[in-house]
Amino acid sequence: MHRHMTAIINGLKKLPGTQGSAVTIGKFDGVHRGHEELIRHTVAVARKKGLRSVVITFRTRYEDVHFPHPLPRLFPFEETVKRIKAHKPDLIVVIDFSPAFGRMVPDEFFQKLIECYRVEAIAVGKDFRFGRNAQGTASMLARFASTRKGKRIQVRIFPFLTYRKKKIATSAVRKAVLEGDMTAAERMLGVPFYYSGTIEKGKGIGRTIGFPTANLKPRDGVVVPRYGVYLTAVRVGTSRIMKALTFVGRSHLHPSVLIETHIIDFNRTVYGRSMDVFFLRYLRPVLPVRSIDALKSLIENDVHTARRIRIRSDLCR
Numbered sequence: 001m002h003r004h005m006t007a008i009i010n011g012l013k014k015l016p017g018t019q020g021s022a023v024t025i026g027k028f029d030g031v032h033r034g035h036e037e038l039i040r041h042t043v044a045v046a047r048k049k050g051l052r053s054v055v056i057t058f059r060t061r062y063e064d065v066h067f068p069h070p071l072p073r074l075f076p077f078e079e080t081v082k083r084i085k086a087h088k089p090d091l092i093v094v095i096d097f098s099p100a101f102g103r104m105v106p107d108e109f110f111q112k113l114i115e116c117y118r119v120e121a122i123a124v125g126k127d128f129r130f131g132r133n134a135q136g137t138a139s140m141l142a143r144f145a146s147t148r149k150g151k152r153i154q155v156r157i158f159p160f161l162t163y164r165k166k167k168i169a170t171s172a173v174r175k176a177v178l179e180g181d182m183t184a185a186e187r188m189l190g191v192p193f194y195y196s197g198t199i200e201k202g203k204g205i206g207r208t209i210g211f212p213t214a215n216l217k218p219r220d221g222v223v224v225p226r227y228g229v230y231l232t233a234v235r236v237g238t239s240r241i242m243k244a245l246t247f248v249g250r251s252h253l254h255p256s257v258l259i260e261t262h263i264i265d266f267n268r269t270v271y272g273r274s275m276d277v278f279f280l281r282y283l284r285p286v287l288p289v290r291s292i293d294a295l296k297s298l299i300e301n302d303v304h305t306a307r308r309i310r311i312r313s314d315l316c317r
Contacts (some may be wrong), residue, residue, distance in 0.1 A: 021045035022121040031083035060096040072223040106136030180226035180282035188259035192278040
């Protein structure tokens, strides 16, 4: 069976050959359900019309260049690329926002798209902005396409998807994660919010009291969930999904921020392996603990709570 390969290129470059393209453009941070709709549509249109499907996204964002403290991403950029690749576009174009790129006026940016990709179809969200100072809008893009001489360009502007009567957006998912509302985050993302990384060796305190933990280090520039204890589901390497408890925050035993996971009924050493932690439910805030015995008692209660909650093994893809 033929395995689809997605190519990745950096920057707006003219593609060889004569094949036309179906294109979608955006930051796609988190690849939430609204983003997925744009990407799926672009891939489907390309297949139907015999075009190349192209997803254009940004590794360095406008805010990374212009703001001293940009809002954190939902996922590291490489994870965003992985989530886009899951939809099997032919090409992902990665742009680093630069002063030169930021100076392009809207019609110049549009012409560059046409020149590089021989665009025959474009899909964007209703709030899409482009060109110098974000002057270009989705409706302006549609006007450029309709007034252009030559081959007709099909433009599809997608309305917002909503959850709880509010727009599904990266900012809304980030807010849910920061508030510990993991149900809302999952409904907007289409999968539970998750944290991935390599398991690091901690101080070993958990193991001495019968609750060994697998530790992940928070990623720079990536959102950290509300501090507290969560019911989570984890995958170590390519293992089956396992039920777990995850502590996020600081303690007097460890002053820096921790993401510590105790996998229930699992006692193997897993340092150095990759792990995905899927956040399912916020159980409680971080509580002051003054002794190892008090910590042990607290974790025993958390494990008892976690055991009573059923989780679906298919909910984390």
